Amino acid sequence: MATDVHLAPPTAAPARTARSSSRTARAPRARLGILGWLVRIVLAVVFSFPLLFMFVSSLKPDAQIFGDLASLAAFLPVGNISLDNYAAVFDRVPAARFLINSVGVSVVTVALGIVINSLAAFALSRMRVPGKGLILTVIIATLIIPFETLALPLVWWVNQLPSLSVDEFGVAFTRGWLDTYQVQIVPFIVNAFAIYLFHQYFESIPKELDEAARMDGAGWFRIYRKVVMPLSGPAIATVAILTFLPAWNSYLWPLMVIQTEELRPVMVGIQYFYQLNVSWGEIMAYSTMITLPVIALFIAFQRSFINSIASTGVKG
Amino acid sequence: MRTPARRVVVTSAAVGIIAALTGCASGGGGAAGSDGKNGELTLWTHNAGNKAELDAIQSIVDDYNASQDETSVKVQAFPQDSYNDSVVAAASAGKLPCIVDIDGPNVPNWAWAKYLAPLDLSVDLDKNLPSTLGVWNDETYSVGYYDVALATFARKSVLDAAGIRVATVEEPWTREELDSALAALKAEGTWEYPLDLGTAGTGEWLPYAYSPFLQSFGGDLVNRDDFQSADGVLNGPEAVEWATWFQGLIEDGYAAKKSGKDSTIDFQNDRSAILYTGSWAATSTREVLGDDLVVMPSFDLGTGPKIGGGSWQWGVTTGCANPEAAMDYLSFSLKPEYIAAVASATGTIPATAEAAALVPGYEEGGELAQFREYSEKYAVLRPETPAYPFIATEFGKAMQDVINGGDPRSTLDTAVKNIDTNIKSNGGYTQK
Structure with missing residues (x-):
């Protein structure tokens, strides 16, 4: 009978390796001096100016946005500044509803994606699966198929899937997942890149830890839950970010499968502003609102994200 | 170890699931759908985010729903830039609504793809600007409230x-x-x-x-x-x-x-x-x-x-379970006051002279009347071909x-x- 497994603190996490290697690299970095900092400042400015422009423009009327384009005023909160565009956003789009939908869909997709993809990667990394090298290759090969080629057949397929519905007459099976939350989540839970990333990370965790756990009576699932996953924080963070971003940015798929406004995500909402007379200030206000959660997520996970990318040798 | 009997059971189950998922779908595809059953019609429009036009459409629908008790029309709005993608996807899944709006030049293609049925309305469409009608193969498939110039x-x-x-x-x-x-x-x-x-x-x-x-x-x-x-x-x-x-x-x-x-x-x-x-x-x-x-x-x-001639127009889909009700709604919606209301809300050219007389600026000699004149004299429809x-x-x-x-x-x-x-x-x- 298996007993609780008590393990020593992680010893071989690649994140630690990455941290220690960063210490050794500190000396050459210091030698970069003023030039290095200048380059960094320039890059920071280049990458942050579009965001700054977006935020500042969200406070200006349309005519002023375009009037300021030829000068630095485009990046400064000067002139006729107000929150009118934010108020107008809520008048044009059910923004709160869209935000709630996107948060819900993205969080569930990420949570289920972490569990299922890590389980698949764990099986391929640790268990004796015949032809697992070929299986992993096939999984990775699916990355070359663009989603656009699968979209229409997928619409047909999800429209054939059985669905459980409850109404005043009781529980009934209906056909078709169109216009539901699950159709925005389920097709995107399994992710070839996430499986690959978890697999690469799990490979770097010494198998001796598994054997030690086995000696203490742990089964595969306990090893996965108590040994491998606790050591895989950076990989989990990376997969969380890489799964969250496409879920948050999802546009084409919801357009095709969601017909009811109450179920739409944020990205579809941005099209609400493109009328014959486009409201640019409102677009900037709405863009600011839907960009903030992504920036917050990245800031929260950036250290783990960078560690994981560095340790798995994967470039974004 | 997996036995042959177990393998047969597993295979049969897999085939059964796939058959269950796909078998019933042989009649699907195209524009077939079930909208219009039980006296409820759905209307799709490209006006999400365009509050003025959407309100005008909703007002027509509300008036229609209040005018009779046999049919109820429900509005679903989509963003304009992605509207066609939504329609094509719905058509491939057999989920088109009864009434759709369509960008004029796409009408022949949608008629050719059998998304749209020829119109059979109780109103005289001869009064409309030609560019507000979607005609293909000598059949009229769509009619609009307005044009732009x-x-x-x-x-x-x-x-x-x-x-x-x-x-x-x-x-x-x-x-x-x-x-x-x-x-x-x-x-x-x-x-x-x-x-x-x-x-x-x-x-x-x-x-x-x-x-x-x-x-x-x-x-x-x-x-x-x-x-x-x-x-x-x-x-x-x-x-x-x-x-x-x-x-x-x-x-x-x-x-x-x-x-x-x-x-x-x-x-x-x-x-x-x-x-x-x-x-x-x-x-x-x-x-x-x-x-x-x-x-x-x-x-x-x-x-x-x-x-260019031809803007957004309305049509009835081939899969509509109650096309008579859909045609009845469209006929109702083409009253001059409704055309005028939509044209006013959108700042567009009313489709008929009667409606134009009701829209400030488009009356004869009005500051916007010249646009209607441009439309009458210069409009060339984009080629009426699928x-x-x-x-x-x-x-x-x-x-x-x-x-x-x-x-x-x-x-x-x-x-x-x-x-x-x-x-x-x-x-x-x-x-x-």
Whole structure:
């Protein structure tokens, strides 16, 4: 009978390796001096100016946005500044509803994606699966198929899937997942890149830890839950970010499968502003609102994200 | 170890699940659907985010629902830029609603694909502007409440100062007049590019805005005798001359290779002297410029001014379970007061004279009435062929190449070759 497994603190996490290697690299970095900092400042400015422009423009009327384009005023909160565009956003789009939908869909997709993809990667990394090298290759090969080629057949397929519905007459099976939350989540839970990333990370965790756990009576699932996953924080963070971003940015798929406004995500909402007379200030206000959660997520996970990318040798 | 019996059970279960998922679907696809059952009709519109137009549509629907108790219409709104994708996806899943709105030039394609049924309405459509009807193979598939018209805007003070006359319907600017006006305005040095043609536009704007210039030169997007080839019209001498002229506007610095993101605001901010745009920009521009704004017809580049015709229209889908009710709703919605309400909300040209009389500015002699006149006199429908979406895409690519300095002759030849190949590979787009 298996007993609780008590393990020593992680010893071989690649994140630690990455941290220690960063210490050794500190000396050459210091030698970069003023030039290095200048380059960094320039890059920071280049990458942050579009965001700054977006935020500042969200406070200006349309005519002023375009009037300021030829000068630095485009990046400064000067002139006729107000929150009118934010108020107008809520008048044009059910923004709160869209935000709630996107948060819900993205969080569930990420949570289920972490569990299922890590389980698949764990099986391929640790268990004796015949032809697992070929299986992993096939999984990775699916990355070359663009989603656009699968979209229409997928619409047909999800429209054939059985669905459980409850109404005043009781529980009934209906056909078709169109216009539901699950159709925005389920097709995107399994992710070839996430499986690959978890697999690469799990490979770097010494198998001796598994054997030690086995000696203490742990089964595969306990090893996965108590040994491998606790050591895989950076990989989990990376997969969380890489799964969250496409879920948050999802546009084409919801357009095709969601017909009811109450179920739409944020990205579809941005099209609400493109009328014959486009409201640019409102677009900037709405863009600011839907960009903030992504920036917050990245800031929260950036250290783990960078560690994981560095340790798995994967470039974004 | 897996036994043969177990394997059979597993395989049978898998086959069973797949059969269950796919078997019932043999009648699916196309535009088949179940909307309209139980007296409930769904109406799809492209107006999500356009509160004024959506409210006007909702008001018509509310009136209709209150006028009788047999049928109830429900509105579902989609964003305009992605509306077609939503419809095509729904059609592939057999989930189209009973009533849809459609961008005019796409009507033949949707009729050919059997998304749309011919209209059978109880109202006389002869009173409508021709450009508000979607006709293909001698059948009317759609009807709209409004149209829009292309025009040129300028400041009267600017034209007077440069000694340029204001163009009129009776006497639009000729090519020579346009060229000399641009040369005079450019020489002033006030504007880097005196003419704003909206060259940052993409998608349907390209054929809508620029193919009328081609038609004014004497060319066209496709040979309209039988709609089977673009050879000789999209790459004939007139078309090459048009492309060369257009390219010259860019090369001479009269128009930008890529204009600002919003040409109307740029014009209002005095970043251009002449703006080529549509009737939708008139109200907001008049608010800024007041009486200094002059609205003029498009240019006569050889065969008279031409503008694109056809805006959003309404149709009934083939899969509708209650087409009579859908037709009844459409007939109800075409009352002059409803057409006027939608046109007022959108700042567009009312489809009928009766409705126009109810919209301030469009009454006879009103400040917006000239747009209706442009539409009546100059509108050329984009080719009424199911091939149009492909033609539009190819023309858009050719237009971008011309703007970016591509050789006019070879660019147009390539477009013609692609269009002709597409038409042939679709069997000439004759009725399925």
